[in-house]
Amino acid sequence: MSRFNDILENKVMPAAARIAGQRHLQALRDGIILTMPLIIVGSVFLILGFLPIPGYEEFMASMFGDAWLSKLTYPVGATFDIMALIAAFGIAYRLAEKYDVDALSAGAISVAAFLLATPYQVPFLPAGATEEVIVGGVIPSALMGSKGLFVAMLIAILSTEIYRFIIQKNIVIRMPDGVPPAVSKSFIALIPGFFIITLIWVLRLLVEQTDFASLHNIVGEILGKPLGLLGSSLIGSLVAAFLIHLLWSTGLHGATIVGGIMSPIWLSAMDENRIAFQAGEEVPNIFTSQFFEIFIHMGGSGATFALVFTMMFLAKSQQMKQLGRLAIGPGIFNINEPITFGMPIVMNPIMIVPFILTPLVTVIITYLAMQTGLVAKPAGIAVPWTMPPIIGGYLATGGKISGAVLQLVNFAVAFAIYYPFFKIWDKQKFAEERGTSSVDANKNNEIPA
Structure with a gap:
């Protein structure tokens, strides 16, 4: 076990710390998090529009007219459909903060560059027509949402890198000292802003001469599809789950680090499900943000909710009993730092094994249950990760009892894996509390085998 600890301390932890401190990954993570409050608010209206109550639809139609659902879900479009636009600002803002340059200007330039990269065209089917026509001068809401997320990420990073480079080289227009700071910062942003906008404009003109037609299509083909396949596969999801918990076992926030890379994929998959769910169609994706947050990470990373119950009801040591009592409150809301660092699980070769193994097993169980149709797939509803178990599974699947049942099954599996360790x-x-070795304790039958 000391050998295992040495590997964690000397090999895994330094490499993981370098990844965790990488400024671009941090900016991606923090910028995308900026979209989450809006998406959760939109999800509340989505839930209200599709409550699984017999007669609910007829009652609402009688009260508010046949168009009640369309009007109720206005906020859904206003929140989900600007996901990429908000991310373009948030990522640039956070990255600029890392470089200690004006973050507000960097965010504004990033949004302008993202809009410039987006063709203002949408397909439209006129009444009575059989073929769609392309309407110009309209911002396509689809590319402002999850479909444009990868382009927003790349442009935010590119524009902010150019912005900080020009400013750090002092190629800027500086105003006299008496000028208000807000005005001075605006003039400082003129030259880098002009260069960034010109660069994206030229790139767009060049791409329009190719078969790709737009930057969105290039990014979708080269980056979006391969990453989407990785994030939507069982193998890719198992690798992500393994890395999350391996990083946590060294004391680093694995969900945040891995999420910085995988979140755009899972958010895009979630929004595809949301669109299908709203249209009354079968949802296409299994692996979304809610797949992990609701069904895998019950009680927090490592599915430690079952471990908390084990502590409370089956522990012999007072230390573990007391820790279980303290951890049950946060655990209900999927917060497990008291367990992770208080037990501890971090750098603990005994508990690291079930901590990593449990999520891998529940990923496979959850995938098979949803793939075979026994359990409904996530409906694209952004249920907060702090939602208590059972309720979370019910809501995440669009009001299906099977979602709650699956959480109970995963809880039982987690309990079975954690208990022997x-x-x-x-x-x-x-034994430590009795002042004896664990071997002596077993010999004296102080703890049943």
Whole structure:
């Protein structure tokens, strides 16, 4: 076990720390998080529009007219359909903060560059027509949402890197000292802003001469499809789950680090499900943000909610019992730092094994249950990650009991995996409290085998 600890401390942890501190990954993570409050608000209206109550639809139609659903879901479009636009601002803003340059100007320039890269055209089917026509001068809401997320990310990083480079080289227009700071910052942003907008404009003109037609199509083909296949596959999701929990076992926030890379993929998949769910169609994707946050990470990363119950009801040592009592409150809302660092799980070779193994097993179980149709797929509703178990599964699947049942199954599986490892750890703690070795404790039958 000391050998295992040495590997974690000397090999895994330094490499993971470097990844965690990478400014571009941090900016991606923090910028995308900026969209989450809006998406959750939109999801509330989505839930209200599709409550699984018999007679609900007829009642609402009688009260508010046949167009009630369309009007109720106005906020859904106003929040989900600007996901990429908000991310373009948020990522640039956070990255500019890392470089200690004016973040507000960087965010504004990023949004302008993103809009410039987007063709103002949408397909439209006139009444009575059999073929669609292209209407110009209209911002396509689809590309402002999840479909434009990868372009927004790349442009935000590119524009901010150019912005900070020009400013750090002092190629700017500086105003006299008496000029208000807000005006001075605006003039400082003139030259880098002009260069960025010109660059994106030239790129757009060049791409329009190719078969791709737009930057969105290039990014979708070269980056979006391969990453989407990775994020939507069982193997890719198992790798993501393994990395999340391996990083956590060294004390680093694995969900945040891996999420910085995978979140755009899972958010796009979630929004595809949301669109299908609203249209009354079968949702296409299994692996979304809610797949992990609701069904895999019950109690927090590592599915430690079952471990908390084990501590409360089956622990022999007072230390574990007390920790279980303290951790049950946060655990209900999927917060498990008291367990991760208080037990601890971090750098603990006994508990790291079930901590990594449990999510891998529940990923496979959840995937098979949804793939075979036994359990409904996530409906694209952005249920907050702090939603308590059972309720979370019910809401995430669009009001399906199967979602809640699956959470119960995963809880039972997590309990079965954690229990034998916890028993070993609990014996050690009990022996320490008695002032004996764990071997002596077993010999004296102080703890049942």
